[in-house]
Amino acid sequence: MRFSDQFETRFAEMITHYPTKRPVLVPTLLYAQDEAGYLSDEVIEEIAERLELTALDVRNVISYYSMLSTKPRGKYNVQVCTNIACMLRGGEELLEHCEKKLGIAHKGTTPDGQFSLEEVECIGACSWAPAVQVNYDFHENLTTEKMDRVLEGYAKKGAA
Amino acid sequence: MADVNITVDGKKVTAPAGTLLIEACKSVGIEVPSFCYYPNLSLQGACRMCLVKVEKMPKLQTACTTVISEGMIAITDSDEVRQARKGMVELLLGNHPLDCPVCDAGGECELQDMTFSYGAAESKYMEPKNHKEEQQWSPVVYFDRPRCILCYRCVRVCGEGMDVWALGVQNRGVGSIIAPNKEDHLECEECGMCIDICPVGALTSGAYRYKTRPWEMNHVGTTCAHCADGCKTTLGVRRSETGMEIVRGDNRDKSGINGDFLCIKGRYAFDFANREDRFVQPLIRKDGQLAPSTWEEAFELIGKRFKEAREQHGGQAIGVVGSNRTTNEENYLLQKFARVVLQTNNIDHHRTADFPAFAAALRGKPESTASMRDVFNAPAILLIGNDPTEQHPLMAWQIRNNVRLHRAKLYVVNSRDIKLRRQATGFLRIPKGAEGRFAAFLNGDDSVAENLRPVAGTGADAGESRATTQTTPAGFRDQLRSEQNLIIIFGAEIRGGDIASVVKFGSGIAGAKFLYLADYANSRGAADMGLYPDLLPGYHPIADSGKFHQEWGGVPQTPGLTLPEMVDSARSGKLKALYVVGTNPVGRFDIDPFVFSQSFVVVQDMFLTETASLADVVLPAANAYEKSGTFTNTCGDLQLVKKAAEVSGSKSDFEMIVRIADAMGADVHKLVPFGRGTAADMGQSRGAQSGEADRHSVWLEAHGLEPKMSPFDPMAILDEIQRLVPGYEVSRMNLLAGNDQRTSLVGRASGAAQNPELIAPANDHLFSSGTLGRYSRTLNSVMENHDQQPAEF
Numbered sequence: 001m002r003f004s005d006q007f008e009t010r011f012a013e014m015i016t017h018y019p020t021k022r023p024v025l026v027p028t029l030l031y032a033q034d035e036a037g038y039l040s041d042e043v044i045e046e047i048a049e050r051l052e053l054t055a056l057d058v059r060n061v062i063s064y065y066s067m068l069s070t071k072p073r074g075k076y077n078v079q080v081c082t083n084i085a086c087m088l089r090g091g092e093e094l095l096e097h098c099e100k101k102l103g104i105a106h107k108g109t110t111p112d113g114q115f116s117l118e119e120v121e122c123i124g125a126c127s128w129a130p131a132v133q134v135n136y137d138f139h140e141n142l143t144t145e146k147m148d149r150v151l152e153g154y155a156k157k158g159a160a
Numbered sequence: 161m162a163d164v165n166i167t168v169d170g171k172k173v174t175a176p177a178g179t180l181l182i183e184a185c186k187s188v189g190i191e192v193p194s195f196c197y198y199p200n201l202s203l204q205g206a207c208r209m210c211l212v213k214v215e216k217m218p219k220l221q222t223a224c225t226t227v228i229s230e231g232m233i234a235i236t237d238s239d240e241v242r243q244a245r246k247g248m249v250e251l252l253l254g255n256h257p258l259d260c261p262v263c264d265a266g267g268e269c270e271l272q273d274m275t276f277s278y279g280a281a282e283s284k285y286m287e288p289k290n291h292k293e294e295q296q297w298s299p300v301v302y303f304d305r306p307r308c309i310l311c312y313r314c315v316r317v318c319g320e321g322m323d324v325w326a327l328g329v330q331n332r333g334v335g336s337i338i339a340p341n342k343e344d345h346l347e348c349e350e351c352g353m354c355i356d357i358c359p360v361g362a363l364t365s366g367a368y369r370y371k372t373r374p375w376e377m378n379h380v381g382t383t384c385a386h387c388a389d390g391c392k393t394t395l396g397v398r399r400s401e402t403g404m405e406i407v408r409g410d411n412r413d414k415s416g417i418n419g420d421f422l423c424i425k426g427r428y429a430f431d432f433a434n435r436e437d438r439f440v441q442p443l444i445r446k447d448g449q450l451a452p453s454t455w456e457e458a459f460e461l462i463g464k465r466f467k468e469a470r471e472q473h474g475g476q477a478i479g480v481v482g483s484n485r486t487t488n489e490e491n492y493l494l495q496k497f498a499r500v501v502l503q504t505n506n507i508d509h510h511r512t513a514d515f516p517a518f519a520a521a522l523r524g525k526p527e528s529t530a531s532m533r534d535v536f537n538a539p540a541i542l543l544i545g546n547d548p549t550e551q552h553p554l555m556a557w558q559i560r561n562n563v564r565l566h567r568a569k570l571y572v573v574n575s576r577d578i579k580l581r582r583q584a585t586g587f588l589r590i591p592k593g594a595e596g597r598f599a600a601f602l603n604g605d606d607s608v609a610e611n612l613r614p615v616a617g618t619g620a621d622a623g624e625s626r627a628t629t630q631t632t633p634a635g636f637r638d639q640l641r642s643e644q645n646l647i648i649i650f651g652a653e654i655r656g657g658d659i660a661s662v663v664k665f666g667s668g669i670a671g672a673k674f675l676y677l678a679d680y681a682n683s684r685g686a687a688d689m690g691l692y693p694d695l696l697p698g699y700h701p702i703a704d705s706g707k708f709h710q711e712w713g714g715v716p717q718t719p720g721l722t723l724p725e726m727v728d729s730a731r732s733g734k735l736k737a738l739y740v741v742g743t744n745p746v747g748r749f750d751i752d753p754f755v756f757s758q759s760f761v762v763v764q765d766m767f768l769t770e771t772a773s774l775a776d777v778v779l780p781a782a783n784a785y786e787k788s789g790t791f792t793n794t795c796g797d798l799q800l801v802k803k804a805a806e807v808s809g810s811k812s813d814f815e816m817i818v819r820i821a822d823a824m825g826a827d828v829h830k831l832v833p834f835g836r837g838t839a840a841d842m843g844q845s846r847g848a849q850s851g852e853a854d855r856h857s858v859w860l861e862a863h864g865l866e867p868k869m870s871p872f873d874p875m876a877i878l879d880e881i882q883r884l885v886p887g888y889e890v891s892r893m894n895l896l897a898g899n900d901q902r903t904s905l906v907g908r909a910s911g912a913a914q915n916p917e918l919i920a921p922a923n924d925h926l927f928s929s930g931t932l933g934r935y936s937r938t939l940n941s942v943m944e945n946h947d948q949q950p951a952e953f
Contacts, residue, residue, distance in 0.1 A: 056328045056341040063330035 265361030390793025392416025440809030463823025475504030483742030484680035487789025505720030546651025693720035
């Protein structure tokens with residue numbers, strides 16, 4: 001399993017911050033997912049070995065966090081918030097719209113591997129509800145029309 | 161640590177600082193309910209059942225995680241606390257099926273008990289319950305998810321206790337589940353600890369589930385029949401068509417040397433006893449075929465033939481092979497029968513360790529052997545050779561948990577990267593077969609240091625052990641020398657003179673103790689009881705037969721034949737009769753079966769082993785779960801073997817030996833000193849005074865005074881053992897109460913029985929167990945499941 005130099009530098013630095021190796025598990029998983037797209041069996045084995053944990057232990061932690069995935073996801077992970085503030089401002093309609101537009105449901109991925117869709121809890125953007133997070137980017141004060149433009153933008157970016 | 165004073169429910173309690181509130185309460189008899197708290201496992205604080213009121217704290221506190229402090233005032237029984245417990249039970253029952261009558265744990269379920277004691281009859285929750293199908297995780301472990309209350313005991317005992325880490329918790333909140341390490345199944349040591357520790361019916365045993373009910377069984381705590389560690393296993397037995405059948409083995413009785421521990425063999429591998437292909441009647445060879453006969457016919461024939469052999473050819477024409485799995489009483493009786501009735505010293509057994517050399521090395525140091533309990537408390541341990549995780553599961557548990565709970569220092573010397581290196585402070589990997597050289601090196605012989613270097617490419621795996629620096633043999637030895645109260649545990653790789661080297665090294669360390677690892681349930685007992693051609697019980701040389709000579713009225717004065725010598729003697733036609741009790745030398749040592757064609761062979765066994773199949777007479781034997789007596793484990797801990805099961809048509813080896821002696825016309829009174837003791841009115845056995853009979857008999861038995869009315873009573877021989885075998889003068893009262901009693905090794909032998917080449921370690925692993933293992937379906941199915949070669953039949 002090969003990670004980028006940037007990952008290796010970060011990992012080597014993080015591991016010096018704590019008396020044991022286990023505390024770096026969660027950030028390591030996140031960085032590994034950013035690189036590999038998802039946490040494959042191979043990635044899990046590699047991280048378990050590096051941190052002297054069992055693969056089961058690593059899986060247990062992954063299963064706790066909804067942001068970590070052991071299944072391949074689309075290039076752009078569209079996370080629609082339907083928590084209270086967003087819900088009141090049309091989050092649920094936005095989710096329904098995305099489902100129709102992309103032809104996939106919660107936790108689904110488009111056949112071309114460009115998009116996946118997720119209904120998520122509060123993403124901390126209540127002041128600008130309804131909000132959607134695509135990978136690490138936020139899109140706020142959305143309407144269905146605005147959402148279409150956002151998705152088109154990503155579709156173009158992905159095709160390029 | 162300093163004591164702390166607290167008040168619980170108005171009672172003054174004093175306990176050492178650092179004590180948990182739940183334990184302090186327990187010490188004065190106040191029960192605080194809990195699911196997730198388990199002594200000696202890490203604290204979880206998950207189940208919230210142990211909530212109590214602590215004054216000056218705003219909310220209820222979990223007693224299992226609260227450490228007591230001076231002046232603390234706790235209330236464990238108030239409306240608020242009761243309400244909290246009731247609420248917890250109600251939440252737990254939210255998804256828990258309410259079908260106790262069909263649940264395997266019904267009747268011995270902690271949740272059931274708690275609901276009765278603290279719960280609510282009605283629930284506010286009307287939602288449908290989450291249901292999931294039951295899963296099979298291994299041949300012996302089943303998981304029923306809806307019953308799980310997420311106390312995490314199984315996860316912790318598997319990880320912390322066993323160092324296997326095969327169970328984990330996935331997801332979170334209400335979605336949390338216990339997960340096995342291989343997605344849908346377990347890859348583990350199959351010890352079944354998770355099942356025993358499960359408070360509900362979520363984890364169940366493949367061997368027992370849905371067979372019966374706990375209240376329909378008798379529960380007999382006895383000593384395990386497998387390895388030489390001597391765990392106490394509780395056998396659940398119930399009436400069957402053929403007597404009493406063992407349905408379950410588990411760890412209900414935690415008073416044994418194993419405490420919470422039991423491995424796969426003690427828990428599941430009792431099933432050899434229930435096999436249908438067991439012998440249930442004597443067989444006599446007629447026209448070349450083994451044909452069923454009666455007991456009378458068999459004993460008469462054996463008596464006649466043995467007597468003929470003795471009278472026509474002398475005792476040296478008869479050989480006797482004893483067992484590592486018969487009781488001390490049977491072993492003692494067998495060698496006494498050989499020496500007194502058959503008039504031969506031709507007696508041997510399958511030697512798995514060099515106890516005579518050990519006894520000789522310990523001469524003058526009778527108190528320097530370590531007991532199994534000592535291993536859990538020693539500040540430092542040196543382990544040379546062996547792989548306890550595979551061969552001595554309890555020993556491994558004791559070592560591992562001593563390191564974990566008491567921070568003991570463990571030093572491991574091995575030719576392989578054994579699992580216990582993960583607990584080791586120091587790990588020295590030596591070349592295969594270099595254990596003896598290491599013993600010499602310990603003793604100061606630096607010339608061998610070069611030969612202790614690990615073979616290139618198989619270096620010590622320092623990364624996985626706690627050892628931080630690469631250990632050199634010299635540095636390792638220096639570290640050992642700086643220890644105190646060190647227990648030195650060594651395997652059968654160390655034999656003969658090497659044992660003396662180890663003991664000599666240990667004698668330079670203050671408080672050092674020694675422990676020698678043999679392989680079978682009563683290997684140590686077989687050696688202690690004198691199943692040797694040149695040693696009497698207690699390692700007395702034949703030449704020094706003084707008190708035995710007087711007591712028994714004559715012991716043959718020349719050392720007899722060892723097992724290989726008996727084979728040679730048979731080959732040359734000199735061995736006219738061979739008596740094999742509970743062992744399979746033909747299979748084990750790959751002896752040419754035609755060697756015994758000129759000998760009259762009698763075999764006592766359960767199954768048609770390679771040895772039994774060439775016998776002239778086969779007598780169906782009872783196993784250790786079907787008779788009474790004592791076992792001595794490899795540490796020298798003496799424990800009671802209690803009769804639990806019965807298969808009609810078999811007899812104990814003890815009874816058969818006596819019957820053969822009788823058939824030969826020997827004076828049975830001289831062989832077994834029965835008929836002594838008192839005869840009296842023991843009081844009523846029924847009605848209002850029924851306890852009276854018990855009080856009489858307990859006291860009398862404890863003092864060896866109960867009437868031994870029958871020559872088949874092993875206790876009569878135990879009297880003689882305690883009188884004549886040095887080191888066995890233990891408290892009968894404690895022994896009968898089911899406690900382990902420590903014997904001491906009082907060596908008298910020197911230069912005798914030094915045939916290290918006769919020692920053949922069993923090399924059993926976790927899932928094998930000599931002949932018994934071959935006939936255990938559970939062990940074989942687990943081996944198949946682990947892609948290991950199942951035992952041959």
